Amino acid sequence: MFLSFGSFAKYEVFLLFHLPLAGLLCLFLNVAALGESDRWSRCRSAADPDARMGGCTEVIGQGNRGSRRDRTEAYVNRSAAYRAKGDLDRAIADLDKALKLDPRSSPALIERASIRHSKGEFDRAIADYDKALQLDENSATAHGGRAKAYRSKGDLDRALADLDMASTLDPNSAALYLERAALRRARGDLDRAVADYDRAIELDPRSAAAFLDRAGAYREKHDLEHARRDLETASTLDPRLAAAREALDELNRIESAAPPSSAPPTTIATKDSAHAKEASGAHGLPLITTLATALGLALLLGFLAARIKLPALVGYLLAGVFLGPFTPGFVANTEIAGELAEIGVMLLMFGVGLHFSLDDLLDVRKIALPGAVLQIAVATALGAGVASLWGWGTGGSLVFGLALSVASTVVLLRALEARGALESMNGRIAVGWLVVEDLAMVLVLVLLPPMGEWLGGSAPAGRDGTLLLALGVTLLKVSAFIALMLVVGRQVFPQLLWQVARTGSRELFTLCIVAAAVSIAFAAAKLFGVSFALGAFFAGMVLRESEFGHRAAEESLPLRDAFAVLFFVSVGMLFDPMVLVEQPLRGLAVVGIIVVGKSIAAAILVLVLGYPLNTALTVSASLAQIGEFSFILAGLGVSLGLLPPEGRSLILAGALISIAINPLVFASVEPLRIWMRSRSALARNLERPADPLAELPMTTDEKYLSGQVVLVGYGRVGRRIGESLADQGVPYVVAEQNRELVERLRQDGLAAVSGDASDPAVLVQAHIAHASMLVVATPDTFNVRQMLKTARTLNPEIETVVRTHNEEEAMLLEREAASKVFFVEEELAKGMGHHVLKRYGKAPREARA
Missing domain, CATH: 3.40.50.720 (NAD(P)-binding Rossmann-like Domain)
Structure with a gap:
């Protein structure tokens, strides 16, 4: 049962000679496996066509050592790479080889049919699709492809039959409904075409192309109201969509040229059409129309909101919702509203800079700085975690969480002023906390664009290179801008204000302030690649340092308030109320994170930092809402391709609801504190911590x-x-x-x-x-x-x-x-x-x- 010493010695010699050989063999097999894995990784998923071709060529080069199935897949994948490079002949040659290896390869047949269709070989394409359907009669892809080929041949009946079958097999494919809608539109069946467009938009509400095509169908039906709404929506979803802008311009020309009596008889005389008729005469003056409707409706709804003890901001946002493309009635010019909103952002951030006090922040730094940073981290984690569960990407989840983490300074200041608590210690802590949040969001606005591509979005125009290089260049530009503002701006602008003030002209002084804010913001964006918001913020900071800082704040206040209203109205125009109808649980989750999650996190942090319970409750109520920075961040996330438009609508819904109930949250602070003290010894201890x-x-x-x-x-x-x-x-x-x-x-x-x-x-x-x-x-x-x-x-x-x-x-x-x-x-x-x-x-x- 036991080895003798001699046997053990022989066994030891055996191990000494053979174990190294076994190790080398394992190493060789691992290296070979890694090489095989790398080849397949490049062949199957490399984004660069050349890299993909290289990987597939290596797999094909193994010859009989690889399986027939592997070589077939490699030929199909290399064909796709050739097609991406525009080499259709080589692509077909590879597919021929794949089908020679496996005549029953449905993917190879469908791909070859698609290429033959793009080459204009419609009959040969249809033959390949027929073979693919013989192998799998339930292939929606094959039916949809053959429909395109039939349509190209002019056989619309067979094309429609194939699309009917394809949409039955795959009822969740927006592309199939778009294809069938286009076919029905070509046959003149406009009502069914619109129904198909409706279904496609229901499946993919972010498709600007679907809205653009449906607008064409509505226009052919002489329903110019719905056509305009769809074109406005297409422009909002994709501002770079030139076709939508051109169609809008043409629609404006048609409506302005047509006399009132020439309105098409097919247009239904409803409340919506009445609005459109009222606005049609003003299309030659879109700026005045947009200003008049936005400011007028904002005044009305803001007044009603104030009358029922809600922040006027709720009324401004609702005005935008009513004027937006997602609600019936008049639709304001979103392009002009967007540009006015940019001015609003500049002046809003200019005002934040004018009121930014480093001394006030330093007075509460030991609670505001760590508290705000940790609260942002917790709230961002909550928002990003929920978004990840919804299947959003890393970048979109991060932007969503950050947008939910920052409260509105405007809403907080007005809430504290209404309660006479602005100068109280709790008020100063809450304001200092939000100032830290604002500074953190300014940093996010600087860093997000260069990180956009790395986070899964699109890189800003003109930006290339590695992430570290992009971040380095961005930080260098921002540092140069800040240095210029602190060194040159602090010397130049106070002197400029002094010279203007000596003229004794109040309007010149106001003009100088506004011109400085807008010009600095514009120059910062053009020369340093800095956002308008950051440029205007530093302009306000620099002007605050001058002896005219207080007067600058007072003189610019009316204009800042007016354009801030336009900013909030334009934000409301981007909100799709249907998101709350279609996804009420997501809306509830967003409001829960803003009102409950952030508040609890902030209260715990305040208590941990040694402050009493009443301070914790005041800070919690202050943070139970989101506002201007959330809107700016959401817009940036959508423009970078990180945040889906649905995310922006959810953020806007959360803002509307949280701002509306914030007065109730503040009003409940004192009753809640009294109730907790009367019923809990722990609460009494927290009121007077050790x-x-x-x-x-x-x-x-x-x-x-x-x-x-x-x-x-x-x-x-x-x-x-x-x-x-x-x-x-x-x-x-x-x-x-x-x-x-x-x-x-x-x-x-x-x-x-x-x-x-x-x-x-x-x-x-x-x-x-x-x-x-x-x-x-x-x-x-x-x-x-x-x-x-x-x-x-x-x-x-x-x-x-x-x-x-x-x-x-x-x-x-x-x-x-x-x-x-x-x-x-x-x-x-x-x-x-x-x-x-x-x-x-x-x-x-x-x-x-």
Whole structure:
């Protein structure tokens, strides 16, 4: 049972000699297998015809070592490569050899028939299709190919019979319905032709060619309304489709030349046709028509939206939906609307740049920067994951996820302003968070075009080379543009504004601002390959640095708002409402990611970063919508061939719904917080997390614990008050929501606690019970009553001082809370009045008293 030592030694010698030989044999077989695999890979799927021919030739060159089936397949594949290069004779020669090896090869017969048809050999093509159908009578490809051959011969009846059979065998082939529609249109059967076009578009709603061909059928039916709508849709789906633009121009000429009485009798007098008739007289002025209808309808629907407490933005988007090609009625000129939208994008991003404050961002950087980056990553992963489950490609899924990850700064600012929370700490955190998102999307807009081809889309015109080279060139151009703007722009444009301002002409000043925004954006796109959006953003940033930045923002606001409306209207025109009817679950998933997924992710991140529950809920509500950057990104994704038009419609649907319900989300923040605190100990703990900055250290000097001033807020006003108290040796404790600021104050030796002073626990930690005075230096009038109530409950004798920007609020606070209230405008007027009286040697009335 056991080997003897001698036997083992012989066995060892055997192994020493034969194992290396076995290893070499395995290596040889692996190399041979790899070589075989490489040949077949190139033969079957190489995109380059030469590479494909090379691989197939190597397979064929193996002769009898390869199977008959393999050599047949190699001849068929090499034939396709020859055909791609235009060498039809060699392609047929290879197919002849394939059929010699396997006379029953249906793919070889169908391919040879197709080539013979393209060479004009219709009878021989039909003969090959006949043989293929004898082998497989249920081949939809063979029936469809033979139909084309019969049609080329003029035998329309047999062609139609074959197409009927082909569409029965393959009812989901849009190409077969298009072919049958064209045949029926040629026979004059326009109603059935339109029905086939309808089915083809139902199967492939992104086919611009199908809309273009159906427009031709409608025109032949004298139904110019539907023809126009289809041509508009074809132009929207494929802006490069010259035939659609030419047909639209011809249609405009026909309608403008025709008198009203010459309207074709076949046009049904419906609401749709009435709209078309009203618009037909204005087709000679398409710009004015588009502006009038877009702005007028946007005004009406925006007003109605505002009346029912929805953001006006919802009305603007709905106006675009009603004017778009996917809804009945008047269809605005999408080409002109698109160009106006480009101006809207420029001015919108110019405004973002004008309001971008690096200082405000730095104040909340420790929460906004990591929070926004991680939230973008989580939301992008959610969106991309769902899109992947739908079968979209990597590039389309990535663009879809990114578009769902970024919220609208415009919507957020208006929501915070409506609640008086813009200047609150939670408001500043939310705005800083969105500023980081905006900056991230600016970077995406820069990097996406050079990466488009690598992600599965199309490369921008004029771009070639490797991905790294394209990225390098793009980043180099962007860096050059940014350097030019920061070095030259910061010197030139403020001087230009100064010279224009000296003329005293308000219209020249406004013109200078708008011209600078549009010209810089255009030059950035043409000279540096930078998007209009990025160019306008940096133009705004540069102008903000000048002393006229604030005036530039004010003067350009009306024009920016007007073109922003046109931008949102043009975005709405791209929305196909049928996507919600046909795919309601996908629409629900998109809204779920925006409103629920992003919000939960953001809330968890805020809590992990050490901020209280109310901050987490406010930031979550702020992010529960998407807007302008999502639209820009979706448009770029579609233009690069990454995102399907269906994806853009889903993004627009998500934006409409999320913006519409965002006021409800914001309104639910406080009730939700109260409900969670009343029912959950965890929520109460999260409201006051274990934060060392939330209470004064044990080593705090006694002078800060009794008889001190409690100063709520350490912003521009609070800091000056604190400096005055420190100069006179008056001890004070700061209560501030900005944790980073509290940390810096403690490093400077000042007593400070972190938290929202409307929370009684914060004032307790500031020792309000033993304080001599409470000074509320924040403009947060919404929570000031709660602060005063807490202070008087714990310390009935405390003196309170508050500030307000509202005269009615000032009177109410003085009457209710018996506080000393400083009304900002009144105090400013007093200060200026004192200065004037002092200049003339007069004493103010209160000083004389």
